[in-house]
């Protein structure tokens with residue numbers, strides 16, 4: 692792994708991301724796990740809706 696790769700992963704939160712499907716349109720996007728844990732709204736790239744991860 693190069694330093695750039697490492698830096699990018701660090702900025703992006705490393706492996707602390709997960710793929711989640713939008714409850715409105717079903718579009719799968721990568722979101723930080725911290726947002727899910729803290730129940731913060733996430734923006735769906737598919738339909739541009741804000742949604743909170745379902746439990």
Ligand SMILES: [Zn+2]
Pocket residue numbers: 713714715716717718735736737738739740
């Ligand atoms: Zn959506």
